[in-house]
Amino acid sequence: MTCPKCNDTLSVVYFGTDIEVKRCNNCAGIFARREMLQRIRDEWLVESIIDVGANSRHSVSVEPGTDVICPACGAVMDPVRDDQQKHIVIDVCSSCDSVFLDPGELTDMKTVTLIDHIRKLLGKFS
Numbered sequence: 548m549t550c551p552k553c554n555d556t557l558s559v560v561y562f563g564t565d566i567e568v569k570r571c572n573n574c575a576g577i578f579a580r581r582e583m584l585q586r587i588r589d590e591w592l593v594e595s596i597i598d599v600g601a602n603s604r605h606s607v608s609v610e611p612g613t614d615v616i617c618p619a620c621g622a623v624m625d626p627v628r629d630d631q632q633k634h635i636v637i638d639v640c641s642s643c644d645s646v647f648l649d650p651g652e653l654t655d656m657k658t659v660t661l662i663d664h665i666r667k668l669l670g671k672f673s
Contacts, residue, residue: 550576550618551615551617551618552571552649553574555571555573555574556572557570557572560597562587563593566586566590575598577653578619579648581639587657588657598648599650615638617640619643620640625639626639627639632656637652
């Protein structure tokens, strides 16, 4: 299986007994089933093991208008704003219910800052 952003190999990474993702050997992007993403969000410190690209300066952006292809099923992935942190846009495959996170996005998802709380509060009034 290859990375949808840089076309390098995705390797399996485990955390504990019930968390399994695929991580790109080059850009450190993370590919997982959507249900696994929720488990990861609930697990303490998993991002420190899985999201090794959080401190990376490697860019995995694709040209605007370029489709991101799901490595599992070949369908086009859709950019979707995260429900809890609206500034994060993840690639979601509606065909096989998988997600791709750019390096650092998992760590960002799990880190709720004062600014995030203020955004949420302000969102209630708009």
